[in-house]
Amino acid sequence: MQVLQSKLLLEKEITLYLKRDDLLPTIPTGNKFRKLKYNLIKAKKEGIGQLLSFGGAYSNHLYALAAAAKEYEFQAIGIIRGEEHLPLNPTLQFVVDQGMQLHYVDRSIYRQKYDPAFLAQWKEKWGNYYLIPEGGTNTLALKGSGEIITEAQQQIPSTSINYWTVACGTGGTMAGLIHGADGKGQLLGFSVLKGDFLVKEITHLLQQSSSKTYQNWQLIQDYHFGGYAKFKPALISFINAFKQTHQIALDPIYNGKHLYGLFDLIEKDYFPKGSTIVSIHTGGLQGIQGFNQRFGHLIF
Numbered sequence: 001m002q003v004l005q006s007k008l009l010l011e012k013e014i015t016l017y018l019k020r021d022d023l024l025p026t027i028p029t030g031n032k033f034r035k036l037k038y039n040l041i042k043a044k045k046e047g048i049g050q051l052l053s054f055g056g057a058y059s060n061h062l063y064a065l066a067a068a069a070k071e072y073e074f075q076a077i078g079i080i081r082g083e084e085h086l087p088l089n090p091t092l093q094f095v096v097d098q099g100m101q102l103h104y105v106d107r108s109i110y111r112q113k114y115d116p117a118f119l120a121q122w123k124e125k126w127g128n129y130y131l132i133p134e135g136g137t138n139t140l141a142l143k144g145s146g147e148i149i150t151e152a153q154q155q156i157p158s159t160s161i162n163y164w165t166v167a168c169g170t171g172g173t174m175a176g177l178i179h180g181a182d183g184k185g186q187l188l189g190f191s192v193l194k195g196d197f198l199v200k201e202i203t204h205l206l207q208q209s210s211s212k213t214y215q216n217w218q219l220i221q222d223y224h225f226g227g228y229a230k231f232k233p234a235l236i237s238f239i240n241a242f243k244q245t246h247q248i249a250l251d252p253i254y255n256g257k258h259l260y261g262l263f264d265l266i267e268k269d270y271f272p273k274g275s276t277i278v279s280i281h282t283g284g285l286q287g288i289q290g291f292n293q294r295f296g297h298l299i300f
């Protein structure tokens with residue numbers, strides 16, 4: 001946990017903590033570890049030695065899954081959307097180096113990946129496996145993500161936290177935080193993709209794992225920069241300036257957009273003076289290398 005200092009924060013009388021899940025002492029780090037944790041424990045308990053999951057070619061989730069599989073002694077299968085491109089990009093090279101077996105499927109098959117016929121066919125081909133959904137989001141992922149709240153509260157015990165903020169992709173981490181906060185404080189999720197489905201998705205995830213309903217959260221949809229993995233020069237400048245000011249790297253897919261949006265809201269007096277905010281740095285820094293390779297060396 002780290003307090004951020006800047007002229008703007010001082011002027012607006014905002015205390016901003018960054019919960020550094022990018023620096024977790026676990027393998028892997030970041031929210032993808034939080035989401036995997038109880039799934040790995042369950043797979044071990046059930047004696048299943050192989051994990052299977054899905055992702056795109058730059059997936060933070062598969063990156064984390066491959067590292068976790070190696071560390072905790074699982075076999076791992078990654079089903080990749082699209083065709084194989086050689087040489088492998090840095091993300092896929094890493095997962096292969098960890099021992100993950102890759103299978104490429106075309107987009108129409110990928111879309112039907114939870115179809116029982118496919119799941120059974122894969123079991124026949126590769127043996128029994130523990131299925132982890134795309135992005136790692138399921139009920140057990142919410143349990144792991146919720147632990148961020150208790151951990152943060154222990155790290156600043158005498159502070160009352162008014163706001164929690166986080167980047168949202170599938171919404172699993174956000175749902176876990178809402179559940180973990182149990183009605184206390186306000187939670188803001190910054191959507192990194194276009195579209196309205198996330199509010200429904202988060203609500204649905206919460207219903208699956210809790211009998212309570214929560215009103216103390218909101219999805220901010222103004223900072224997706226055109227959609228998933230899309231960007232504009234202003235985002236890149238922000239990420240590079242943030243690194244220079246705070247010595248903290250942000251990935252352009254999730255945390256760059258999250259913190260850009262957060263600082264914009266602070267600038268616009270969204271938060272009352274005297275507020276304490278805890279923002280979750282969810283990691284994802286592995287993505288910077290692949291991003292730079294694709295788009296030119298934009299991020300320092």
Ligand SMILES: *Cc1c(COP(=O)(O)O)cnc(C)c1O
Pocket residue numbers: 030031032060061135137167168169170171172173174251254255282283284285
């Ligand atoms: C996946 C991911 C998120 C979003 O998490 P969801 O649970 O899918 O909403 C945020 N930050 C990083 C770095 C991620 O890899």
